[in-house]
Amino acid sequence: MKTTTSNTRDSESNIVLQIENLYKAFGENKVLNGFSLDLKNGENLVLMGRSGSGKSVLIKCLVGLLKPDKGKVEILGNDISTLSQSDMDELRTSIGFLFQGSALYDSMTVRENLEFPLRRHTRKLSSKEMEALVFEALESVGLKHTVDLMPAELSGGMQRRIALARALILKPKIIIYDEPTTGLDPITSKEIIELMNSVQEKYKTSSLIITHDVDCARVVSNRIILLLDGVNYAEGTFNELSNSNDTKIKAFFK
């Protein structure tokens, strides 16, 4: 992984995540057709798109779960296509990922779910230190009392919050949210949106939020990019885009 030089360059350019001309196709189905994006330090960038527009494919390319056909992904100054598996694993500890379906390990308790990344990446921690970190993360999402419960005993909203606590436990620099409010009732969605804002304030993270929830985009976004036909169709603040006269853009904000 790049060290001092790249870090200096990052702080100068203030960009923590950069995507350049990303292409990805599955057979004849071209999902991404030269998509580009910059995520600035401390920014909440919302990526909006219709279902099946390739948002989830994009974030899977970002974290190395899918290999893009063409294009460049640079995270914290590291071109991920050039990284070895161990360097990629190390870089992944700087990225928190909230999955659409929470993806909590259902054979483990909440405590074990949160301890899992700690045990694997911070071997020098004592059990007391580990417990303190687990409770700190749970406190951030307001669910300290669930520490010994199994994921199946939690509601959908609680699972999403625990998944956020797990994503935060290694204190990542970037958090990627994949449809954070999908499948939740309006009240729980609002709680999750508020939580995302408070997390950003507390942990000073940069966030890439993939959503088609307009309320979520309105509350959390500093900037919005619209993904359409595999390219970034439009970019701007919520007010700029929601007041646009372009029919395709308007359709997102109805």
Add this chain to the structure above:
Amino acid sequence: MAESTSFYNKITSFFEEIGEMTRFAMRFFKEAVSPPFEFRELLKQCFFMGNKSFFLVAVTGFILGVVFTLQTRPTLEEFGAAAWMPSMISISIVREIGPVIIALICAGRIGSSIGAELGSMKVTEQIDAMEVSGTNPFKFLVVTRIAATTLMIPLLVIFGDFIALIGSALIENIKDDVSYQLYFTQVFEALKFSDLIPATIKTFFFGFAIGLVGCFKGYNSKKGTAGVGKASNSAVVYTSMLLFVIDFVAVFVSDLFYN
């Protein structure tokens, strides 16, 4: 025409699957010898597999010994060879019936459970979550499970064989007043290393096959929850078939060596 195309497609996909499973097995060997090693998870899996199958294997083994003895006794008595019962039962159970039956039971119990667990983890993105948290899911989930079945199935088979012999001894004691001491003396006199070693070696391959197929089916599970059921089901079907193939090869090879 359509039927021949469909048959051709089935044959092609069968061989494609064999190829993919071979590649999966090669990856297992590659990942198993490279650090970091997941000893903690391996021990956990060994404990789960041993602990959860212990009772099932004991009951199956006991019934196997009892039924086998009861069914064989009249024929041997007819030929005036009832005294051969301990030798015959022990050789049959240790060399063939014990390993195959216990491995089939474990394929149903452990193989399907691995297929369903990994399949469910796959469709609920838990495997992806593990990967993005910087953990190699293949090493953590697959290597540990295959290694655990490879180590635990031989132990379960030995245990099952022993319980089957106890069941047989019990029937001999009830029916013919044969003492347990005499029964087991005859058993150990009848059994040779040439019976024990090939029979034990093949159980390692049985264990490997159960873990490999279960993990392969679960790890490559697709199409949502229906895919999980399919992964679990096909893990048992493929493993059972594979166990008989391994048994055939093992018997053939040991026959070459010992005759």
